[in-house]
Amino acid sequence: MKEDFLHHVWQFKKFDIANLKTTKGESILIVNSGQYLQLAGPDFFNAQLIIGNQKWAGNVEIHLKSSDWYVHNHEKDSNYDSVILHVVWEYDVPIFRKDNSEIPTVELKEYVALSDLHKYQSLISQKSWIYCENEIQNVDEFIFKNWQERLFFERLERKSQLIFELAETSNQDWEAVLFCLLAKNFGLNTNGEIFYKVAKSIPFSVVRKESYSLESVESLLLGQANLLSHDFEDSYAKQLQKSYAYLIQKYQLHEKVVGSVEFFKHRPDNFPTIRLVQLANLYFHRKNLFSLVMNCSSINELYQVFSVGVSQYWETHYNLDKESSKKMKKLSKSFIDLLVINTIIPLRFAYARSQQKEITQKLIDLAIRIPSEQNVIIEKFEVLEIRSKNVYESQALLELKKNYCDYKKCLDCAIGHFILKK
Template identity: 35%
Template sequence: MTLPEDILHFVWKYRLYHATQLFTVSKKTLMILDTGYQNNDAGPDFLTARIRIGDTEWAGNVEIHVHASEWDAHQHSRDKVYNNVILHVVYEDDKVIRREDGTFPETFVLKPLIPKHVLAKYRELMSGMYWIPCEKLVHRVPAFHRSQWLSRLLVERFEHKIAAIYELLAEQHGSWEDTCYLWAARSFGFKVNAQAFEQLARNLPQTVLARHRHSPQAIEALFFGQAGLLEDPLFADAYPWKLQQEYRHLRQLHALTPMDASSWKFLRTRPSNFPTIRIAQFAAVYLRSVHLFSTLIDTQDTDQLKALFEKLPVNSYWNDRYRFDVPSSRHGCQLGRHSIDNLLINMVSGILFAYGKYIGKELYIYRAIALLERLKIEKNSVLAHFSELGIQAEHAAESQALLQMKSFYCDRKRCLECGIGLQLIKYNE
């Protein structure tokens, strides 16, 4: 396995080398006072480092390579930016190099100083043999360190989510109500129909809905009609026929254009998740709370938040239908417990966190985190696999953090940036 430069950055950053007495290639004593901060942009790898070579203390930048000859291969000898490199750190010193100004930087060789377990652990993690790189090692990391890392990952996951919320907010010219409406619609799509639901919300402005908020039939007609699901020329059931007649009037009144019904996905979806059922439920949520954002912000109790999505005023037609004109056995048409928890996890907590950060009030950020800590974990194959490895999330805050770790660290083999990977490589256990 070829040694990547990243592992040398890691070794330098965390001083994972035997450091009783250090020397440069020119036999001068070396003391690392400050490794500097890692530079992820163009230029030297570590900036504003402080080192002492012999009796002289230097402040400047550090460049790191696997082989010293990469200095020339990367054209650093022709780049003035590298004239302020005070130390060239390499794994193997295979060539004498010089700066653009003709001077020679001191070179420090890491190869004989890196403990064997550091590279061995790294190679094991990078082997690609397991579901997650540390599958056979993760149990060695103390629960305290895992908990700390998961707390950081939860905030990172929120940051990832709120970036999308802020994009919507900018599109909606700073209107949190309209942003929440779009975000809620996307969330009701439950991944499979998320894009179609967002398109529906964009196609049906709240300004139009507000004019008919006291008429459940008009609201339902607007949602199903704009979804493109009332285009059937002849319905057999009375309920969709009435919606169709209502929608034809409202469409003309508000100059509306419906979506293409083909945007909705029914295949490989359980009937309770059919877009028809979800649209009926979303319309009921709107009827219950016209100003959804204000309601979410003002509701502090978790049970009261759950109650917003329970016992919704869904039309009784859906008690024995999953699609228009297609009878089925009697069933519930309310959101299930797992679906409600999913909405609280992915929709409500995201809005609370985004709003709190946007206005600079940590109260809402803490409420978002506390909400997840009071909710049960999701049920999916990723969390089930983590559980098999002995990593059991206690609540939704931890399960969200684990999903973030799997997608953004484990799957991308970013072990050197992972708190668990850091613990495994640093310590010889």
Template identity: 35%
Template sequence: MDFSENFLHFIWQFRLFNSAKLYCADGEELQVLHPGILNKDAGPDFSMAKLVIDQTSWIGQVEIHIKSSDWLAHGHQNDPFYNAVILHVVYQHDSPVYRTNGSLLPVLVLENLFPIRMLANYHELIASVNSFPCQKHIASLDQFIIEGVLSRVLIERFEQKSAEVFLKLKAHCGDWEQVFYYFLARNFGFKVNAVPFELLADALPQQILLKHQDNPLQISALLFGQAGFLDHQFDEPYPIQLQKEYAFLKKKYGLIAVDKALWKFLRMRPQNFPTVRLAQFAALNLKSSKLFSKVLEAETLAELYLLFNDLPVNEYWQTHYHFNKNTGHVVVQPGLSSVQNIIINTVCLFLFSFGKYTDQPALVERAFDFLEKIPAERNFIVNQYVKEGIKVDRAFASQALLQLNKCYCNQKKCLNCGIGIKILKK
């Protein structure tokens, strides 16, 4: 059979079969009062199903297979845990199945009980070689349905990302400022340099930077030194000063720098070079100590923009993209899109996470409110959906589409997606 058991799970869970007059394979009359709860762990596929078989009520588990002989192939006949199964649902019935106590297991055969077009729709989605499985169909759906799905997957995205925040929080004994500093650093690296920025944040705890909050030279020396960029022969006064300061601070704190080879410069715009981003990150740490506390206090986007604008970047970087490489005028302030990226991926995530952690729903609502007010991100993935007529004008929608694409479309989990389910039911 050219489909998976998940397709039959879908048919059973949403009762998409003809249930007007059901009979088991051996002739018993069957009523499905409730299909049960889908089990995503080990054991029978559905639990707490409510059935009536030959006028006898049953509450128990349901197991689903393509063929009834799969019960034997999977070894369920030797597993006492499967004795609680009250119904075996299959596409084809090719073998009787008995429980370990010798009783015959009732079987419902689905082969002719659902519209064949549903299977055709499923094959079309799963076999699709388009940008995403439902590319040809999604424009036919009501925008209200799509928005509902996007709202659900956005919450799922933030729940998943929050789990990573909480894991890091546990490792740092509940220090929210340090964990925010770590995720903020990763965000400053974008995707290309996220990993070395993460390693830098681990190699240089925020507590050390706070001890030198009033010394711009030492803040920059610590960051550039720990990033590995001061292990070089310099000709200009500023990097020589940084190098001397770092030599002292490195010995004082017993620091170990990140491998400079990890940083990537190729195929990047000069304003996104890691050296420039590090200069901005140093300036942000100078401007705002205890930044997470200030983020929590900001109730409007305008207040957040103020935190990330007008950074005191050292004037050296107005004429340099790299040490010892003088160039023309350089824009040292992060652009609006960069600031919005930080708010979307770090600030909103932490408002959501902290709100959940401390049971402050107002912070969760604020995170989503900011996403509703920030323009949508534009990238290759989002543009695929926009091209098919999906309305994506706010970051709320673009973030949701990134989650939809990563966790459903790329994995062809159409049976777990509200959009896929609607198309299959059409």
């Protein structure tokens, strides 16, 4: 038994309300069960109850045992002075206010139907992957679709936290915000953090000034990522070293990023050297990139913006000093999709928020134009007959698994509510 089940029971009145009595035998009529705000203090605010012949207005606190009141030291907290009813599963001790008057208590286990308790216990019993895996296929489509939209935007809310932090530290320079986000996502999971540190270590004003020279941007990114610290034989590698030495002196960029990029287990096209020079190429060829991506009205326009490759030297190299067979190494459509999912859509969401603009439907329209991601989580949902056709649906499923299922938040989930209400 968990308190969140009792919250669910009280909020949705999943008990015998007609014959409700306190532990002292006084009748209880619920006029308003209160607002479940999940804030500090009592569980339900502004409830209205008639206890005996007296009407009360105040708050309701819920615990598994009445003695939990003292375990949590509520008797010392003035936030709980306005509690008019203590709702518990098991009544083991009476609870008193500061003036020594007893707080009315109701013992819910006397009023909850066994069928509801069994449904709850079945829902939270550990399955092989998620708790509702035997029921999720039967959830009402209307409820599932509405919850899907909520999950999609909850995910964007979480992603936007980093974006707002970057906007604040860069004095609302949204071009600089985009640069850091793109660097992070060019690095993928393995090198994302160090690429992000590289981008933050270079003031974007420097990138703006030097973006007219591809060699300068390449040397800045590779140098700050500690990839130019070897003795090279290639003339181009030596030129990059020379350019980097000049630029760090010119802009006083003496603080290198701590750590090293990872090559291990990456396909050559995902080598950090290639991803960094592709990022350099993007900023060399696309000036005012933030305005470009914000003004794109379709996924095809975004594909055009990110349709860049590498310079001539890198067409025959994956590493400095090591020649390979020639390859254009353009950003693939699938890689651009990842950039749109993890950078452009969250950035548009956050920027619209900062401008107090409503673009909800535009973001959904863009997301449904991108094919669903394919990963272990999406594949396991497919086994449960929950299939996603596009990114809008797959992002919602990822949010569901990672921030609800994994934390056992079934009673905060529309799917869990539906199963318990059946």
